[in-house]
Amino acid sequence: MIEIAHLTKTFRKFKALDDISLHFEPGQTISLLGPNGSGKTTLIKSILGLMIPEKGTIRINGNEVKDHWEYRSQIGYMPQIGRYPENMTIRQVIKMLKEIRKDCNRYDEELIEGFNIPAVHHKTMRSLSGGTRQKISACLSFLFSPDILILDEPTAGLDPVSSELLKDKIVKERANGKLILITSHVLSDLDDITTHIVYLQDGKLMCFKTVEELKKSTGQEKLNKIVAAIMQKNYREEYLLHENNY
Numbered sequence: 001m002i003e004i005a006h007l008t009k010t011f012r013k014f015k016a017l018d019d020i021s022l023h024f025e026p027g028q029t030i031s032l033l034g035p036n037g038s039g040k041t042t043l044i045k046s047i048l049g050l051m052i053p054e055k056g057t058i059r060i061n062g063n064e065v066k067d068h069w070e071y072r073s074q075i076g077y078m079p080q081i082g083r084y085p086e087n088m089t090i091r092q093v094i095k096m097l098k099e100i101r102k103d104c105n106r107y108d109e110e111l112i113e114g115f116n117i118p119a120v121h122h123k124t125m126r127s128l129s130g131g132t133r134q135k136i137s138a139c140l141s142f143l144f145s146p147d148i149l150i151l152d153e154p155t156a157g158l159d160p161v162s163s164e165l166l167k168d169k170i171v172k173e174r175a176n177g178k179l180i181l182i183t184s185h186v187l188s189d190l191d192d193i194t195t196h197i198v199y200l201q202d203g204k205l206m207c208f209k210t211v212e213e214l215k216k217s218t219g220q221e222k223l224n225k226i227v228a229a230i231m232q233k234n235y236r237e238e239y240l241l242h243e244n245n246y
């Protein structure tokens with residue numbers, strides 16, 4: 001579904017992404033992990049076509065993204081910080097987006113109902129609390145029933161009940177065959193929803209494996225322990241050796 005081959009992005013001489021190759025399929029939830037500045041957002045922005053890497057390719061359903069802009073309608077994106085017209089009400093923002101996306105005739109309003117957004121429909125975007133703004137971003141990312149969801153720190157700022165509701169939705173949509181990419185620094189939030197881990201460090205791919213494989217190879221159950229094992233110095237060499245055996 002998404003094939004990334006030898007992706008390299010530099011800012012002046014600094015390599016933010018260094019020869020990254022990955023392959024994602026429907027029905028996977030990929031947790032995109034790594035320390036601050038490791039290249040996660042650069043990778044997401046490259047997939048979204050918001051950044052143009054100088055080397056490598058990204059294909060979505062076989063089409064290279066730099067030549068096929070229409071692929072973006074298949075992606076629901078929840079940014080880390082949602083930016084909206086501040087003087088519009090929630091109702092107006094949702095209505096405006098539905099009018100722009102006339103191609104879509106299957107709205108997914110499950111989160112809008114789950115978060116009880118109609119009760120605050122009349123509020124302007126500028127008046128919203130951080131958590132409510134985050135809920136609106138989540139609702140909009142699912143609204144047009146996209147095949148791919150890219151969620152950047154989706155549970156940040158959400159209360160525990162809302163966070164669980166969003167996680168249940170992610171699990172449900174993965175079961176429906178969606179591909180979901182998530183970044184989060186709160187690893188406990190990812191424990192029950194992740195199928196695969198991508199770990200980046202200094203723009204390099206340190207690990208791309210299923211959670212089950214990593215549980216076996218590290219002997220750990222929880223993501224924070226698994227990630228600690230990945231961060232051990234010699235992991236990448238072992239990983240690459242292992243990969244070269246196939």
Ligand SMILES: Nc1ncnc2c1ncn2[C@@H]1O[C@H](COP(=O)(O)OP(=O)(O)OP(=O)(O)O)[C@@H](O)[C@H]1O
Binds near residue numbers: 042
């Ligand atoms: N427009 C830019 N110009 C110059 N350098 C940039 C630019 N965008 C990103 N970088 C650099 O590229 C590197 C990777 O940044 P990126 O935002 O992808 O990291 P990240 O893994 O998403 O970090 P975080 O966990 O803090 O969100 C960082 O060193 C960052 O300073």
